[in-house]
Structures are given as C-alpha cells and as structure tokens.
Amino acid sequence: MAVSRTTLKSLYGVCGVVYRQPLLFPSSLKCASIQITRSKFERDYQRPGQPPDTRWPWQMINFDFSKGVESVRKHFGLLKDEFFQRWIGPEGKPIIEHMLEQTRVVWEFRGPESLNEWIVSSDQEIGGRSVAYVSLGKNNTTCLLYGTLSSTPPRDGETRYSGYCSMRSKPPKASFDRKKHYDWSSFNTLHLRIRGDGRPWMINVSAETYFSHQRDDIYSYFLYTRGGPYWQDVKIPFSKFFLSSRGRIQDSQHPLWLDKINTIGFTLGDKADGPFQLEIDFIGLNNDCAHTEEFAYELYKKNP
C-alpha cells in the first residue's frame, strides 16, 4: 500500500520520542520514515512561500539525457566565455574600461530570473515563526522582500532568541561549479537604492576566507530605512563595515578587502514583531574619491 510522506508525518507525532531525536548521520540510514525527522536545516533548501517537497527520494530522481546535455552545454559555454574573456581584458572588459570605471551596478531586478540569484531565509530553519518571501515589485523593476517577523523563540529548550529574516546573494560560480569571487577593489562605496518601512536592516558582506573557523565571518553595517513612498539612495563606504562572526562582533577588527567578495545579504532582526517590507531597485558600487578613510575602527596600536 502506498504510504505518502504526509501520512507518515502525521504518525510521527504519534510514534513518540524515538523519531523526535535528531539524527547525527541521517544519510547513513536507509529508512525513509526516519528521514522525516531530519531538521529543516539538514534538508535541501526550501524557498519560503513554496509548498514543501513531500516526494519520496526515489521519486525525486529525474534521469534525463537532456538535462545532462543542457548541463554540459552550460558549463562548456561558461568555460569558452572564460577563455575568450581573457583576450579582452580583466573580467572580460578592456583595461581602459576597468581603469575608467567609477560606478558599477552589480544587481538590478529586471525580470523573474534575477530573483534566482538570491536565497531568502528566516528563523523557520531553527523552528521560529518568521516568514519571508521575495518577489518582483511593480513593473518587474524592483525586488520586494516582505514577510512577517516573529520573535517567539522555538520551544526546543535551548534557543532563547529568535526573529530574523534575511536575503543573501548566491556566491558566484565559474564553469563546472568552481568558486569565483567578485573583485570590487576599484570601488570604495556600496550604493543602494531602496525603499523600506522604517525598520533598521543590516547589510552583510562576506569575503573569501581560508580557515574553517572563519567560515561565518561577515562584514556588517546598518541600513536605516526611512519608510514612506520615497526612494532612498544609501551610500555606505566599505571602510565602515565591521567584522562579526556568527553574529558576534569581533574584538580584533580588520578592514574588508574587496578583491575577493562572495556574497552580500540583508538581514532584519530588530525584535519588532509584525510585517516588514523592503524594496530594492539596484545594488551598485561607487568609487567615491572624496572618501579617504581606510578603516573606521580599532585604529590604535594594540600591544604597543
């Protein structure tokens, strides 16, 4: 008799403690019913607003030659572009263009495919109740990040605080899913055109790191939105970004090096429950020659 995963999920509450315990190595166990106990964090990314994927693992297999052909075409196309870009100049642009560049728009939301470059998440991953969604704004020219914040902590006995939503860009990938980085070293300011609802957001930029203990290193700064119908042009120099790791501001601060940037993200965690909304027109970079500050924090000599 075919048993659906939703039926088994309802039995999960009945079967008791055995199935509630999180498993350290769920992939090593073959039993499909136990896989339901994998926490949201361990499963594949589920975009908020989408219905959960309740198919059995064998139903998720989609063996199709056309997919393979498409993948080969995509990756070899990227490889060919990388090869021929080198003949033009750095990053595929002539050097004169690189030297003259003073502004660059990195992300602008002009169609549904632009939303695929972003990952939206909320504290639902840890069992919270906030929800966040991303969609295109009016006339398909802006990105609208909206949802509801709820700072009720999950009742798991160990989480004390909750209530965050975030939107993060996907790290850039070269051909064959190799890591690539953004080189923003020609610029010194982040320029955003946004329209918020008065809430304070946090902009998080993550750069390439080497050690595993630096995995969660993020450079952050605040983004105060004004609310109301008017657009806001926000220019934040990169010298103002401070280093934090897993949400904790580090004592030893370092400036953000712009030659290997991976992702940028927006986080909301202002402990004010209720709906939120942030509309983004574009995210760009600017070279502000009047801004000469190299780093804003910890400039005194430590251990003199």
Add this chain to the structure above:
Amino acid sequence: MNPYVLMILMSSLGLGTTLTFSSSHWILAWMGLEINTLAIVPLMAQQHHPRAVEATTKYFLIQAAAAAMILFTSTTNAWISGQWDVTGMPGPATSTAMMFALALKIGLAPMHFWLPEVLQGLDLLTGLILSTWQKLAPMALIIQTTQTTDPLILTSLGIASSLIGGWSGLNQTQLRKILAYSSIAHMGWMIIVIQYAPQLTLIALGTYIFMTSAAFLTLKVLSATKINTLTTTWPKSPILAAIATLVMLSLGGLPPLTGFMPKWLILQELTKQDLPATATIMALTALLSLFFYLRLCHAMTLTTSPNTINSAPHWRVQTTQNSLPLTISVTVTMGLLPLTPAILMLTT
C-alpha cells in the same frame, strides 16, 4: 613591531641565508632554509589581518613541504652515495627530486601557484623581502646542484616559468600579483641558462633583485596596490612617475636600461650553445611580460585619472618615507648597462 623582535627576525633572516651560502653539507643548508622560513613567518603575519595570516599559512606549508623534500632527498642521496656534499647528487632520481623541491621553494612553474596568492596577502615591504631575499638561498643550492640535473628538466622549468609568468600576468589588476608573475618569469630566465653559464644566472638574479626592489619601493611610496591607483601618481610625485616608468621598462628588458643586460647575455649564451629555438621562445615570452609592464607605464604616465584633483599639482614633494633605498635601487636599475663588461669580469 617591537624593535628587539624585529632585530631578532631580521638577523635570523640574514643568518639563514648566510648559513645556506656557506654550507657544503645538506643538513646545514636545509637548516639555513628553515631558519629563513621561520624568521619571515612573523614578519608576514604581523598585521594580523585574516588575509595576511592566510598568506603566511600558505607560505609556511609550501616552504615546509619543500624543505621536507630537500631533507628526504638529501638523506636518500646520503644513503645511496654515502656522502652529504651539496654538489654531489649523482643519481637522476635524487637530483630531479631535489630540483623540484628547490623549484617549489622559489616558485618556478609548474610549482608557482602559491606565489601570487601569498604576495597578494602581504604588505609591500614583506612582499619585497619574499621576492628578493628569500630567493637567494634556494638559488645558491640550485646553482650547486645543476651539474647533475637532467638538462631537459631545467630547460622545461625555464620555458614553462617564462611562459606562465608572462601569460598569467596579462589580466591582473592587482600590482602584487603582477610582481609575483614577474618574479616567476624572471626565475625562468635564470634557470634556462644555469646549466651553461651559472654566472649569468647570478647576474640575472642580482639585476632582478635591484629591479624588483625599485618596483616594490616605488609602489610603497605611492601606496599603490592596484592599477587604478597608479593613474593618480602624476599629482603625487611627477618625478617618480617618470622614473617608475623606466623601472618598469627595465623589468621588461629594454635597452639601454639595466634589465636588458641579463636577457641579452642569456640569449647570446643560448645561441652560442646551439639552441636557437630555445632562445627564440624565451625572447617571445619576454614580450608577454613586457606587455603588462608597458600597461603599468601607460597607467602611470600616459593616462589622467578620471577624477580631477582640486589642488594644484605639487612641486618638490617632500616625502616622509625613507627614500634612500629607492634611490639606490632605481639608479642601479637604470644605469648599469654600460658596466656589463665589468660585471662579467667580476662574476667569471
């Protein structure tokens, strides 16, 4: 940094190189290399920036691996041939392994992948020490071991380094990475002639050290780490903009500057040794490197930054940095070509 600590580290750097220079036993030579590595590690990581620590870690791992290979190979050689002499490596296996270990030490292609990333993570002064002083000890060992190394390996290392150094440097916009690829290319030139005329390798190494010092010190005075910053050189120091152009052209090997001397003598020696194809390939690869040096000259002198400055250009800029090392290295970089016969006499 605490001046006593700096003194200990600097003297250890000097000690390590001198120890390797003066040793005829492999263990002592290896010890000198290890002292060099350990002494420069705190200098590299003194900024405590994550990228500097990453560069330091990568450098240490690479140098330790190379030193371990050197130790292993010399021990194997001692086991086989019964002697620890630096010049005595009769077996092809041991001499090849030793050559690859030393090539890893100095960043010869194809063991060059660490050099650009490491140099990118460092400040300019430490990068200068890495590019110049840290090459001396391994080159001394290479010169002593080339007699027993397969000529094909040396030629391949030389051509590969020159090619890869030239090609990979073409699309770089970060100056430290450009100088790293320049270093790889110059090492290629040094290796290609080492089996025929080691004195030309010494001349090439000496001129390379002066030219690279001039380049690094110029960038330090300008606080420039990328090409875009070079476009603003002309209001800061017009004289330095002109002189730095000549330094770059000297690195590219153009007469009548000093950089032409090693390239000319090496091509002459290769031709005398009946290797016209190798000489042609090396000359052509020099064009690749010359392209990115010319690009730096173009950025410095033939372009105006898109942002106009609000003040009048400075006249007789007084710098607070010590300019004597820059002056000496620039003078040597520009004016030593007429002294070629004297330099040849000194080295033969």
